Amino acid sequence: MRHQKHDLLAPLPGTARQIHSFHFGPHPANRKIYIQASLHADEMPGMLVAWHLKQRLAELEAAGRLRSEIVLVPVANPVGLEQVLMDVPLGRYELESGQNFNRWFVDLSEEVGNAIEGKLGDDPQHNMQLIRSNLREALARQTAGTQLQSQRLTLQRLACDADMVLDLHCDFEAVAHLYTTPEAWPQVEPLARYIGAEASLLATDSGGQSFDECFTLLWWQLKERFGEHFDIPPGSFSVTVELRGQGDVNHPLASLDCQALIDYLIHFGAIAGEPSPLPELPYPAxxxxxxxxxxxxxxxxxxxxxxxxxxxxxxxxxxxxxxxxxxxxxxxxxxxxxxxxxxxxxxxxxxxxxxxxxxxxxxxxxxxxxxx
Ligand SMILES: [Zn+2]
Incomplete structure (x- = not known):
């Protein structure tokens, strides 16, 4: 396991925050999985699941069972985590700007599209690598003017070249559910089964440039632009997983959810092993x-x-x-x-x-x- 620290733009002298990422498995690997928790910093079930997952991934890595690189960010929003006002945690919106922490990730589809024009070929693998490297470069060129932008950019850079992005959230009082795109649903359906998602809500573009959509939309828009002449594979799919309600932070649920994620990663081929039988889908998408x-x-x-x-x-x-x-x-x-x-x-x-x-x-x- 490699532990990386990413400094955020300090909003004031004498203050400093970091995003910590934990990298398991082979690097470079032919596939990459990115998992983060608590981007809304008052939604803790995912953070506990990430902590369980951190221990399990270390064991699986030691046993030589990781086939893909798995990047885990258990605290995706240190800025929001500190926003406690008169005993009430306020982790959904940044107090300074009023902006939702899970909106307005940068849309680079036009910039990447312009950069790859004339360089696409017949091989979808070539096209995928070309798009990924241009996306990494476009993100590297971005500069952040505020701490909030710096946090968004750090997370986006960490996840931009992942095949699968899982963003662990929760609702207020809720049953397990998830958000993804109709295009990704065939790949996400086993996750919905393992996690017991009682609702699976599908949209290609819900309009907010949220974390999950900033990846899938880029590939979707490049396919719209170039797909008639070139094979543009879906280079990334992402899921916002809602792990019930804000109060549902306990070890029995977290260890079940952790096991569900591991079962899904085995099913996906990122972890070696025999996949557990797929449970029934509780409710259709x-x-x-x-x-x-x-x-x-x-x-x-x-x-x-x-x-x-x-x-x-x-x-x-x-x-x-x-x-x-x-x-x-x-x-x-x-x-x-x-x-x-x-x-x-x-x-x-x-x-x-x-x-x-x-x-x-x-x-x-x-x-x-x-x-x-
Ligand atoms: Zn949330």
Whole structure:
């Protein structure tokens, strides 16, 4: 195992932060896996899974079973981790800019496309190496003006040439679920089975230039631009894995999730061994554009009647919003039938607030598909 430290741009004199990456297995290897945890720094289940994984990967490396390079970043957001305000961790948005830590990774598809124009050939392997080396160079040329940009750039450089990128997150109160692209779904489906994903939400471009999409979109856009004349392979696929809710940080779940990731890496061929039998897929993949963000029209005490993981009929009651001053009780229903995979942790709702997400089967939304 090689431990690398990557200095972030210090925002002030006398302050310094680093991203720590742990590299297991052969280097260079013909394939690379990148796994990071807690990019939203108030989502800890993934960090505990990464810690379990770190021990297991060291054992597997010692046993000579790693076939691919596996890069692990257990603390992907040291900037956000330190944002604790009056006893409340605030790790989703950077306090200085208000920006979501998991948005606006740099889009280099046009720059890389211009650089490779005229150099593509008939061999997809040649094209893949050409795109990867140009992507690495384009990222190396980028400069960061802020600590936040520096953190994003560091993570993007570490993951840019990986065949597989796994970004470990969680929701507020939720069952296990994941986000990926329709193009990657055949490769991701075994992961959904091993991890027990009760919803798998598919979109090619959800509009936020999030960490997972900054890799898949580059290959997708290059294929759109050059695919008619050249074989552009999908050089990278990525998955945002939502390991239940913020409170679900415990060893039994983390060791099960760690085992699920190892089973998947064996299945993928990154670790030598006999893959475990694939469990049933709990719920078929559905379009991200079919997710209903259920909002309340009024503010008040939020009392849920539905649990994460519950399948709801269209029009079913999800919660009551109680105004204890006027004794008004407002029922909130979902419009779409589907699986309620996540709900809010807050119990005092404000008017217009999204209180739950239901995975419907039919796409009906377009444009920007993510939460802020
Ligand atoms: Zn997250």
């Amino acid at each position: 559905t379009p991200l554009a079919g997710v209903e963000p259920v909002a309340t029209p009024v503010g008040g005490l939020l009392v849920f009647t539905a649990l994460p993981g519950q399948y709801l009929e269209a029009g079913q009651l999800i919660a009551e919003i109680i105004d204890p001053v006027n004794d008004l009780v407002t029922p909130v229903h979902c419009a779409t039938a589907g699986l309620m995979y996540a709900r809010s942790l807050r119990r005092m709702a404000t008017a217009g607030m999204v209180i739950a997400h239901v995975a419907g089967t039919e796409a009906y939304r377009s444009g920007y598909l993510l939460s802020p």
